[in-house]
Amino acid sequence: MAEDLVINKTATKPQQYESLIPQIEGLLSGETDFVANMANVSAALKEQFNWFWVGFYLVKGEELVLAPFQGPVACTRIKKGRGVCGSSWAEAKTLIVPDVDVFPGHIACASASRSEIVLPLIKDGEVIGVLDVDSEFLNHFDITDQFYLEQVIKLLLNN
Numbered sequence: 320m321a322e323d324l325v326i327n328k329t330a331t332k333p334q335q336y337e338s339l340i341p342q343i344e345g346l347l348s349g350e351t352d353f354v355a356n357m358a359n360v361s362a363a364l365k366e367q368f369n370w371f372w373v374g375f376y377l378v379k380g381e382e383l384v385l386a387p388f389q390g391p392v393a394c395t396r397i398k399k400g401r402g403v404c405g406s407s408w409a410e411a412k413t414l415i416v417p418d419v420d421v422f423p424g425h426i427a428c429a430s431a432s433r434s435e436i437v438l439p440l441i442k443d444g445e446v447i448g449v450l451d452v453d454s455e456f457l458n459h460f461d462i463t464d465q466f467y468l469e470q471v472i473k474l475l476l477n478n
Contacts, residue, residue: 324339324366328367332463336463336467336470339364339367340467340470340471342363343359343360343363343471343474346359347359347360347474347478348478350478356475357375358387360375360471361373361375364452365389370453370459371390371432371453372388372390372428372429372451373388373389373390374388374389374451375449375450375451377447377448378446378447382396382398383396383404383408383449386448390453394428397426403425403435403437403451404426406424407438407449408448408449412439413437413438414436414437415436415461416434416435416437416460417457417458417460418433420433429453432453432454433454433457433459434456434457435453435460436452436465437449437451438465438468450472
């Protein structure tokens with residue numbers, strides 16, 4: 320397990336991900352506790368990219384329930400189909416929202432959040448949770464983020 324991350328904020332976005340993903344793999348290696356692994360993934364992503372908020376929600380019955388995260392306090396429970404997280408869960412697909420203020424039904428857990436990407440955690444064909452990332456900047460996320468964050472989720476789910 321790595322104790323420190325090598326952070327390079329001057330590299331291109333793909334280069335930052337390509338540097339970080341093997342380090343995340345090292346953090347997860349040998350650790351079987353899912354909560355601990357979600358915590359370290361959140362921390363690693365926050366440290367590298369300094370996003371406003373990054374973390375997980377897990378499916379519990381008909382709600383997403385807050386799990387490990389980095390950032391300001393957050394909504395604790397989200398109904399299926401509500402907001403970006405609930406919609407990603409209901410649709411079982413990644414949602415990239417350039418401006419959260421124009422997303423129908425957006426849940427404003429923090430008024431400083433301006434754009435968002437939410438990726439479902441799919442295990443054995445079922446959505447078990449989501450990875451939610453918020454930025455205080457408009458149009459902050461793109462398909463590059465989707466591509467690499469999906470790789471991070473695969474590492475997390477296959478550990």
